[in-house]
Amino acid sequence: MAQPMRKILVEFFYDTVSxxxxxxxxxxxxxxxxWTNMDLKLKPAFLPAVMQQTNNAPPAMVPARGRYxxxxxxRMADFYKVPFKMPRNIxxxxxxKGTISAxxxxxxxxxxxxxxxxGLSREIFMRVWVRDEDVTMVESLKDxxxxxxxxxxxxxxxxxxxxxxxKDELRRVTQEAIDYGSFGMPTFVxxxxxxxxxxxxxxxxxxxxxxxxxxxxxxxTEAKL
Amino acid sequence: MAQPMRKILVEFFYDTVSxxxxxxxxxxxxxxxxWTNMDLKLKPAFLPAVMQQTNNAPPAMVPARGRYxxxxxxRMADFYKVPFKMPRNIxxxxxxKGTISAxxxxxxxxxxxxxxxxGLSREIFMRVWVRDEDVTMVESLKDxxxxxxxxxxxxxxxxxxxxxxxKDELRRVTQEAIDYGSFGMPTFVxxxxxxxxxxxxxxxxxxxxxxxxxxxxxxxTEAKL
Numbered sequence: 001m002a003q004p005m006r007k008i009l010v011e012f013f014y015d016t017v018s019x020x021x022x023x024x025x026x027x028x029x030x031x032x033x034x035w036t037n038m039d040l041k042l043k044p045a046f047l048p049a050v051m052q053q054t055n056n057a058p059p060a061m062v063p064a065r066g067r068y069x070x071x072x073x074x075r076m077a078d079f080y081k082v083p084f085k086m087p088r089n090i091x092x093x094x095x096x097k098g099t100i101s102a103x104x105x106x107x108x109x110x111x112x113x114x115x116x117x118x119g120l121s122r123e124i125f126m127r128v129w130v131r132d133e134d135v136t137m138v139e140s141l142k143d144x145x146x147x148x149x150x151x152x153x154x155x156x157x158x159x160x161x162x163x164x165x166x167k168d169e170l171r172r173v174t175q176e177a178i179d180y181g182s183f184g185m186p187t188f189v190x191x192x193x194x195x196x197x198x199x200x201x202x203x204x205x206x207x208x209x210x211x212x213x214x215x216x217x218x219x220x221t222e223a224k225l
Numbered sequence: 226m227a228q229p230m231r232k233i234l235v236e237f238f239y240d241t242v243s244x245x246x247x248x249x250x251x252x253x254x255x256x257x258x259x260w261t262n263m264d265l266k267l268k269p270a271f272l273p274a275v276m277q278q279t280n281n282a283p284p285a286m287v288p289a290r291g292r293y294x295x296x297x298x299x300r301m302a303d304f305y306k307v308p309f310k311m312p313r314n315i316x317x318x319x320x321x322k323g324t325i326s327a328x329x330x331x332x333x334x335x336x337x338x339x340x341x342x343x344g345l346s347r348e349i350f351m352r353v354w355v356r357d358e359d360v361t362m363v364e365s366l367k368d369x370x371x372x373x374x375x376x377x378x379x380x381x382x383x384x385x386x387x388x389x390x391x392k393d394e395l396r397r398v399t400q401e402a403i404d405y406g407s408f409g410m411p412t413f414v415x416x417x418x419x420x421x422x423x424x425x426x427x428x429x430x431x432x433x434x435x436x437x438x439x440x441x442x443x444x445x446t447e448a449k450l
Binding site (some may be wrong): 054055056057062063064065067068071072075076079178181182183198200201203204206207210 | 279280281282287288289290292293296297300301304403406407408423425426428429431432435
């Protein structure tokens with residue numbers, strides 16, 4: 001009798017404020033269709049807390065890095081065939097507006113309606129990183145929920161965003177990433193053997209493929225973006 | 226009559242102080258054997274000046290990044306099948322000792338004995354990143370020259386390291402990297418069309434392959450490391 005395939009848990013920590021999280025999110029979910037030994041778990045977390053607690057600074061704080069990042073994001077999106085459009089004011093999106101509400105909503109959904117987590121995360125990511133829409137407003141988040149097929153539960157779920165236990169849960173998941181050694185996002189944690197392997201950045205997806213003995217890059221035609 | 230293949234100039238800016246430069250150096254030279262449309266030009270430069278002029282800081286200044294970097298380097302070396310051994314004191318190697326003499330010697334060799342540039346760069350890189358040997362001493366650099374087959378010219382070339390025109394040339398090449406938008410090393414500049422495309426980091430080699438329409442990763446068996 002054939003051995004049942006051992007699925008390898010891969011946790012993906014992300015914040016919709018992060019453009020590299022966006023690209024990695026699109027790609028890892030695409031890979032998830034063909035990497036049959038991966039058990040992917042989406043973990044919405046809060047990037048600013050990770051940066052602050054580890055004394056890390058966003059790459060764009062160095063002007064030359066910031067200029068490079070704009071090109072690099074377009075190149076990565078082109079390589080992976082991921083829709084991407086630079087927001088008119090990326091520093092306003094990342095530094096001022098942020099995504100605390102969105103990440104709290106995703107935390108609610110992760111707990112109470114996990115069947116919508118992938119879809120809603122994608123919808124929020126695309127509002128920010130493709131359509132340059134503001135996700136700081138509750139109405140925008142409600143629209144996002146409806147866009148992925150939620151019905152009567154929208155008001156109830158959105159209403160829970162500000163609950164203490166939701167804030168605590170987002171803090172807990174963020175702390176989990178930090179405890180794995182994360183200092184930014186996206187962060188992958190692959191439970192390959194006894195010891196979890198933390199991989200930082202969308203540019204370590206090829207290593208994840210290598211460890212999972214899967215092909216990279218994933219075929220762009222095989223799954224919906 | 227077949228069109229002659231257009232070779233694409235790829236400049237590779239590196240400092241032997243940088244472990245990611247070391248890995249990229251090994252891999253790009255391996256790729257150079259099979260990427261027949263690449264015209265690779267090795268450009269020894271001075272990383273500390275790039276960091277200082279762009280107000281960039283080494284990743285290891287953030288403790289969590291430093292811890293991660295040690296794992297990441299071992300993983301990248303394993304993936305690419307590049308020999309690598311963490312020096313006993315990596316921060317002493319990178320922050321205190323540095324490689325100014327080595328980079329000046331490579332600058333001399335780039336100008337006066339370019340046939341030795343790849344070999345001597347590899348020898349110096351391996352002294353630092355495989356054998357944990359000190360390359361700050363002139364005798365060590367002379368040994369490195371002899372190890373790659375140089376003979377009577379060693380004393381003369383090493384003697385030129387401190388000349389003003391050599392220091393100026395190293396500054397000029399470093400400034401060239403900065404002018405391309407570099408803020409760290411390794412930096413690749415691919416002259417794809419009219420506009421040079423600057424790619425930062427060993428983790429953008431797959432993009433370079435994509436732009437050159439070549440395969441990645443390069444076959445590890447096909448070329449000497």
